[in-house]
Amino acid sequence: MRILLSNDDGCTAPGLLALRKRLAEQHDVTIVAPDRNRSGASNSLTILNPLRVHRHGDDVICVDGTPSDSVHLALNGLLDERPQMVISGINAGANLGDDTLYSGTVAAAMEGRWLGFPAIAISNVSIAPKHWETSAEVAAILVERLGREALPKDTILNVNVPDLPFDELKGFEVCRLGHRHRAESVTRTADPRGRTIYWINAAGPGADAGPGTDFHAIDNGRVAITPLLVDLTRHSALESLSTWVRGL
Amino acid sequence: MRILLSNDDGCTAPGLLALRKRLAEQHDVTIVAPDRNRSGASNSLTILNPLRVHRHGDDVICVDGTPSDSVHLALNGLLDERPQMVISGINAGANLGDDTLYSGTVAAAMEGRWLGFPAIAISNVSIAPKHWETSAEVAAILVERLGREALPKDTILNVNVPDLPFDELKGFEVCRLGHRHRAESVTRTADPRGRTIYWINAAGPGADAGPGTDFHAIDNGRVAITPLLVDLTRHSALESLSTWVRGL
Amino acid sequence: MRILLSNDDGCTAPGLLALRKRLAEQHDVTIVAPDRNRSGASNSLTILNPLRVHRHGDDVICVDGTPSDSVHLALNGLLDERPQMVISGINAGANLGDDTLYSGTVAAAMEGRWLGFPAIAISNVSIAPKHWETSAEVAAILVERLGREALPKDTILNVNVPDLPFDELKGFEVCRLGHRHRAESVTRTADPRGRTIYWINAAGPGADAGPGTDFHAIDNGRVAITPLLVDLTRHSALESLSTWVRGL
Amino acid sequence: MRILLSNDDGCTAPGLLALRKRLAEQHDVTIVAPDRNRSGASNSLTILNPLRVHRHGDDVICVDGTPSDSVHLALNGLLDERPQMVISGINAGANLGDDTLYSGTVAAAMEGRWLGFPAIAISNVSIAPKHWETSAEVAAILVERLGREALPKDTILNVNVPDLPFDELKGFEVCRLGHRHRAESVTRTADPRGRTIYWINAAGPGADAGPGTDFHAIDNGRVAITPLLVDLTRHSALESLSTWVRGL
Numbered sequence: 001m002r003i004l005l006s007n008d009d010g011c012t013a014p015g016l017l018a019l020r021k022r023l024a025e026q027h028d029v030t031i032v033a034p035d036r037n038r039s040g041a042s043n044s045l046t047i048l049n050p051l052r053v054h055r056h057g058d059d060v061i062c063v064d065g066t067p068s069d070s071v072h073l074a075l076n077g078l079l080d081e082r083p084q085m086v087i088s089g090i091n092a093g094a095n096l097g098d099d100t101l102y103s104g105t106v107a108a109a110m111e112g113r114w115l116g117f118p119a120i121a122i123s124n125v126s127i128a129p130k131h132w133e134t135s136a137e138v139a140a141i142l143v144e145r146l147g148r149e150a151l152p153k154d155t156i157l158n159v160n161v162p163d164l165p166f167d168e169l170k171g172f173e174v175c176r177l178g179h180r181h182r183a184e185s186v187t188r189t190a191d192p193r194g195r196t197i198y199w200i201n202a203a204g205p206g207a208d209a210g211p212g213t214d215f216h217a218i219d220n221g222r223v224a225i226t227p228l229l230v231d232l233t234r235h236s237a238l239e240s241l242s243t244w245v246r247g248l
Numbered sequence: 249m250r251i252l253l254s255n256d257d258g259c260t261a262p263g264l265l266a267l268r269k270r271l272a273e274q275h276d277v278t279i280v281a282p283d284r285n286r287s288g289a290s291n292s293l294t295i296l297n298p299l300r301v302h303r304h305g306d307d308v309i310c311v312d313g314t315p316s317d318s319v320h321l322a323l324n325g326l327l328d329e330r331p332q333m334v335i336s337g338i339n340a341g342a343n344l345g346d347d348t349l350y351s352g353t354v355a356a357a358m359e360g361r362w363l364g365f366p367a368i369a370i371s372n373v374s375i376a377p378k379h380w381e382t383s384a385e386v387a388a389i390l391v392e393r394l395g396r397e398a399l400p401k402d403t404i405l406n407v408n409v410p411d412l413p414f415d416e417l418k419g420f421e422v423c424r425l426g427h428r429h430r431a432e433s434v435t436r437t438a439d440p441r442g443r444t445i446y447w448i449n450a451a452g453p454g455a456d457a458g459p460g461t462d463f464h465a466i467d468n469g470r471v472a473i474t475p476l477l478v479d480l481t482r483h484s485a486l487e488s489l490s491t492w493v494r495g496l
Numbered sequence: 497m498r499i500l501l502s503n504d505d506g507c508t509a510p511g512l513l514a515l516r517k518r519l520a521e522q523h524d525v526t527i528v529a530p531d532r533n534r535s536g537a538s539n540s541l542t543i544l545n546p547l548r549v550h551r552h553g554d555d556v557i558c559v560d561g562t563p564s565d566s567v568h569l570a571l572n573g574l575l576d577e578r579p580q581m582v583i584s585g586i587n588a589g590a591n592l593g594d595d596t597l598y599s600g601t602v603a604a605a606m607e608g609r610w611l612g613f614p615a616i617a618i619s620n621v622s623i624a625p626k627h628w629e630t631s632a633e634v635a636a637i638l639v640e641r642l643g644r645e646a647l648p649k650d651t652i653l654n655v656n657v658p659d660l661p662f663d664e665l666k667g668f669e670v671c672r673l674g675h676r677h678r679a680e681s682v683t684r685t686a687d688p689r690g691r692t693i694y695w696i697n698a699a700g701p702g703a704d705a706g707p708g709t710d711f712h713a714i715d716n717g718r719v720a721i722t723p724l725l726v727d728l729t730r731h732s733a734l735e736s737l738s739t740w741v742r743g744l
Numbered sequence: 745m746r747i748l749l750s751n752d753d754g755c756t757a758p759g760l761l762a763l764r765k766r767l768a769e770q771h772d773v774t775i776v777a778p779d780r781n782r783s784g785a786s787n788s789l790t791i792l793n794p795l796r797v798h799r800h801g802d803d804v805i806c807v808d809g810t811p812s813d814s815v816h817l818a819l820n821g822l823l824d825e826r827p828q829m830v831i832s833g834i835n836a837g838a839n840l841g842d843d844t845l846y847s848g849t850v851a852a853a854m855e856g857r858w859l860g861f862p863a864i865a866i867s868n869v870s871i872a873p874k875h876w877e878t879s880a881e882v883a884a885i886l887v888e889r890l891g892r893e894a895l896p897k898d899t900i901l902n903v904n905v906p907d908l909p910f911d912e913l914k915g916f917e918v919c920r921l922g923h924r925h926r927a928e929s930v931t932r933t934a935d936p937r938g939r940t941i942y943w944i945n946a947a948g949p950g951a952d953a954g955p956g957t958d959f960h961a962i963d964n965g966r967v968a969i970t971p972l973l974v975d976l977t978r979h980s981a982l983e984s985l986s987t988w989v990r991g992l
Contacts, residue, residue: 012800035780036779036780036808037296039295039296040292040293040294040295040296041290041292042289042290042291042292042293042316042355043290043291043349043350044288044289044290044292044314044350044352045288045290045350045448046288046448047287047288047448047935047937048285048287048288048548048560048935049545049546050437050439050445050446050447050545050546051434051445051446051447051448052443052444052445052446052544053444053446056756064780066292068290068350069448072431072434072448073434073446073448076430076431076432076433076434077433077434077436077446078434078446098478100480101291101358101478101480102291102292102293102316104292107290110349114430127689141496142496145492145495145496148495149492149495151489151492152485155482155485155489156482157489158480172493172496173493174486174489174490174493175486176479176481176483176486177479177480177481179479182324182362183320183324184324185324185325186299186320186321186324186325186326187688188325189298191298191695191791191792192683192695192696192697192698193623193698193791195300196300196301197298197299197300198298198299198300198301198321198325198326199298199299199687199688200293200294200295200299200317200320200321200688201688202688202689225489225493226481227481227482227485227486227489228480228481228482229477229480229481229482230346230349231424231425231427232348232349232354232406232425232476232477232480233424233425233474233475233476233477234403234404234475234476234477235424237400237403237475238422238423238424238475241399241403241405241422241473241475242422244393244397244399245420245421245422245473247393247396247397248389248390248393248420260552283532284531284532284560295687295689296687296796297793297794298793298794300792304508312532312792375937435936439543439544439943440931440943440944440945440946441543441871441946447935447936448936449936450936450937533792535791535792536788536789536790536791536792537786537788538785538786538787538788538789538812538851539786539787539845539846540784540785540786540788540810540846540848541784541786541846541944542784542944543783543784543944544781544783544784546933546935546941546942546943547930547941547942547943547944548939548940548941548942549940549942562788564786564846565944568927568930568944569930569942569944572926572927572928572929572930573929573930573932573942574930574942594974596976597787597854597974597976598787598788598789598812600788602976603786606845610926637992638992641988641991641992644991645988645991647985647988648981651978651981651985652978653985654976668989668992669989670982670985670986670989671982672975672977672979672982673975673976673977675975678820678858679816679820680820681820681821682795682816682817682820682821682822684821685794687794691796692796692797693794693795693796694794694795694796694797694817694821694822695794695795696789696790696791696795696813696816696817721985721989722977723977723978723981723982723985724976724977724978725973725976725977725978726842726845727920727921727923728844728845728850728902728921728972728973728976729920729921729970729971729972729973730899730900730971730972730973731920733896733899733971734918734919734920734971737895737899737901737918737969737971738918740889740893740895741916741917741918741969743889743892743893744885744886744889744916
C-alpha cells in the first residue's frame with residue numbers, strides 16, 4: 001500500500017520514525033510532516049504565508065507549516081503519486097476525549113479523509129514513551145486488517161495505545177470519546193523583565209471516563225479505537241432547533 | 249446578559265466592533281480576541297509559549313494567541329466575572345460546510361461550550377462585507393430569543409448571514425453543513441530569491457450544497473443556522489467497527 | 497518636513513503616538529510600524545515570507561513584520577511620496593551602549609540612512625515612562641535645529657532621554673556608547689507540562705559607564721546623543737590585520 | 745581549542761556540517777544553532793518567549809530561536825564548559841558590505857566577542873555552494889594561525905570565500921566592507937485569496953565595490969577578510985556633532 005505518514009511532533013520525532021520503520025517492511029511509505037513540534041495545532045491551515053519544504057535524508061519531507069498543511073500539500077501537488085491512506089503519529093502523549101479537538105495528530109489524519117482507505121491517528125498515551133514498537137505494531141495490524149476487510153474509506157480511526165510491551169496489551173476496544181475535566185486556570189506569572197504572562201495548563205484528567213470510553217479502555221490496558229466524524233453537524237438537534245427558530 | 253465576544257480576524261476587526269456596538273445596547277459585553285488576523289487557526293492552542301495580553305481602549309483585550317487561546321484565557325483566569333455566553337465573529341467570509349473544521353471563528357465559539365447559554369459563531373458570507381449591521385442584528389435577535397426560550401446550554405450554533413440589508417433577508421433556516429469541492433492543487437511558485445514556495449488555495453465551491461444544507465440557505469438569501477457537535481465520535485459507526493475489530 | 501515615524505513597540509504604542517502628536521504640529525507625518533511589539537528585533541528583515549499591511553485609523557500603517565521591514569517597505573514602494581527623514585521611537589526603555597546592537601528602534605532609524613536628513617532613534621530610558629512629552633519635545637527640537645543647520649544626511653543619531661519633565665532636563669550631551677555588564681545567565685525553568693525552557697535575561701547594568709558615555713549622560717539627567725555608524729568595518733584594525741594575514 | 749559553531753541556516757545545514765567535519769579533526773567542537781533557517785535575523789534576540797532546545801544526534805543542539813539566541817544560550821548557561829571561540833557559518837551566500845547589518849551569520853559571531861579568541865563569521869559567496877570544503881579549509885587555516893599568533897580577543901572577522909576548489913583561490917585579502925546598491929522596490933503582488941502582499945527583494949549588486957573592498961576581493965577570486973566593530977559609535981563625528989548640539 002502507498003502510505004503517507006505525518007504527525008504533529010515534527011519530521012524527525014522518534015514516534016514517526018518508529019512508525020515508518022515498521023510499516024516500511026510491507027508498504028511504500030512517504031513522510032511529509034511539520035519541520036518542528038506543532039502540538040496543539042488542531043486543523044489549522046497556513047493561509048497568510050506560503051509554505052516551504054526541505055528534504056531530510058532520503059524519504060522525509062519537512063514542511064514549515066502545520067500537520068494539516070503538511071498533508072494538504074502532500075495530497076494536492078507535492079507528491080507525484082497520490083498515497084492511498086494517511087497515518088498520523090505515533091504521537092508522544094494521549095489523544096483521548098476532548099484532546100481530539102486540539103490535536104494536530106488527529107488533524108493530520110482528518111486531511112487524509114476521502115482517500116482509498118481509512119485514515120488513522122495513532123498515539124502512545126505516555127508523554128515519554130518507552131514502547132514505540134508496540135504502537136507501530138498496532139498500526140501494522142490495522143493496516144493489514146484493512147487490506148483483508150475494507151472499512152468505508154471516509155472512516156477516521158483515532159487509536160490510543162498503552163505504553164506497554166506488545167504482549168502485555170489486553171486487546172482492542174472500540175469506544176466513544178470520553179470527556180476531560182476542565183483544565184486548571186491559566187497560570188499567571190511574569191517574564192524576567194517583569195511583564196505579565198499566562199500559560200495554558202495541561203488538559204484535566206478524565207471526567208466522563210467510564211466503561212465504553214477511550215479513557216476506560218486505556219485504563220484497562222487495551223488499545224482504544226474510536227471512529228471520528230468530520231461532519232460537525234449535530235444532526236440530532238436539527239428538529240428541535242427548527243422549532244425554536246420558528247419563534248424568531 | 250454577560251457576553252464574551254471573540255473572533256479570528258483580530259481584536260480591532262470591523263466585524264467584531266459592529267457586533268459589540270449592537271450587543272452593548274442591551275448587554276454587558278467584553279472582548280477578548282487575538283491581536284491579529286488568525287484566520288484558519290481552527291482550535292489550535294498555544295502550549296509551547298506563554299500568552300500576553302494588552303488592552304486596546306477601554307473594553308477590548310487583545311491576546312497574542314489564537315481564538316481558542318483567547319476564549320480559554322478569558323474563561324480560565326483573566327476575567328474577574330465569568331461570562332454567560334460566547335459569541336464569535338462577525339467573521340468576514342463564510343464558514344460553511346467543511347470550513348468549520350478550519351475556522352478560528354467556530355473554534356472560539358466552541359471554547360464557550362458549557363457556559364450558561366449556547367455559544368454562537370457568526371459570519372457574514374462576503375469576504376468584503378458591506379452589511380455588518382445585518383449580521384449584528386441577527387446576533388441580537390438570537391440572543392434575545394435565547395432569553396425568552398432556552399436551548400441546551402452546550403449547544404453551538406454556526407450562523408452564516410447573507411451580505412444584504414436586513415429587510416432583504418429571506419428568513420432563517422436550520423440546516424446541516426454541506427460539503428465543498430476540494431481546493432485546487434497548491435500553487436507552486438518562487439520567492440524573489442528563486443526558492444520554491446507553495447500556497448494553499450482557497451476552499452473549493454459547494455459540492456454537497458442542495459436543499460437542507462447551509463450553502464443552499466445562503467444561496468437563497470436566508471440566514472443559515474447549523475447546530476454543531478463538539479464530540480467527534482461517529483456513534484453510528486461504533487457497532488460495525490466493533491465487528492471489524494473482532495477480526496484483528 | 498515629510499517625516500516617517502516608526503518604532504519597535506508596535507503601531508499603536510503610546511510613545512509613537514506621543515511623537516506623532518508633537519511632530520504633526522509642524523510637519524507632514526506618516527507612521528509605518530510593526531503591528532505588534534518587536535522589541536529585540538535588531539535589523540532583522542523578513543525574507544522568507546511576504547509582508548501585509550493594514551491601516552489603523554487615518555494615518556497609521558501597520559506591517560506584520562519587523563521595524564526594518566516597516567521602514568524598508570515605506571521607502572521602497574509603499575508610500576507615494578518618499579519621506580525626507582525617519583524618526584524611530586519613542587521607545588519605552590533605554591537604548592544605551594550594547595543595546596543598540598539588538599534594538600529594533602535603532603534598526604528602524606538605520607533603514608532611513610541616505611534620505612535627505614539624518615535619521616533619529618529616540619528612547620525614553622524608563623521602561624514605564626511617565627513623560628513621553630519630554631522625549632517628543634526633544635525630537636521636535638532636534639528636527640527644528642536640523643532645518644536651520646544641516647548635518648551630513650547619512651548621520652544616525654541615537655537619542656536617549658531621561659524620564660523627567662522637560663524643564664528638569666540638565667541639557668544635551670554628545671557622547672559615545674558605553675558598555676553593559678553581561679546579562680545574567682539564562683534562566684532555566686519548566687513550562688506547565690514539565691518541559692525545560694530558557695529565558696534570556698535583561699541586559700546587565702552599565703559597566704563602561706563613566707564620563708563621556710551615554711550611560712553617564714543619562715545618570716546626570718542629560719539627553720544623551722550618540723552618532724552611530726552603519727559601516728561595521730573596524731578601520732583601525734585593517735593594517736595590523738593585514739600583517740597578521742601575511743603569516744597565513 | 746574548544747570551539748562553538750553556529751549559523752543562521754539551521755542546525756542541520758550542509759555548510760555547518762562541513763565546518764564541523766573539518767574543525768573536529770583538530771578541535772573540540774560543539775554546535776548550538778537555530779532549529780530552522782533564520783537568514784536575515786540580524787542580532788535579534790527572543791525576549792518575549794522562552795527558548796527550547798533539542799539534541800539532534802550526539803553533538804548538535806538545536807534552538808527554537810535566532811542565531812544570537814543560540815550563541816547567547818550556549819555561553820550563558822547551556823554548556824557546561826565555556827568555549828574559547830565562536831565560528832559562525834558556513835553560510836550559503838555572501839555576507840558582503842551592507843549584508844553584515846542584516847546577517848544572522850555575522851550576528852552569531854558577534855555574540856562570541858569577549859571570549860578568549862576572535863570570533864569568525866564565514867560565508868561561501870554562492871547561494872548554491874559546490875565547494876563547502878574550501879570554506880571549511882579556510883576556517884581551519886585561520887584557527888590554526890590564531891593558535892600561533894594571537895589577535896586581540898574582541899576581534900570579529902567577517903570572512904567571505906569564493907565558491908572554488910581550494911587550489912584555485914587567489915589568496916587572502918584584508919579589506920573594508922563595500923556597499924551595495926539599494927534593493928529594488930518591494931514586489932507588490934496578491935496571495936491566492938486576492939489580498940495584497942509585499943516581498944522584500946534581494947539586496948542590490950555592489951555599488952562601492954572597488955579595490956580595497958570585500959566585493960573586489962571576491963570578484964578577484966580572493967578570500968575577503970574584514971575586521972568588524974561591535975561599538976557602533978561614529979567616533980569621528982563626536983566633535984562636529986558637539987558643535988552642532990551647542991546650537992540647540
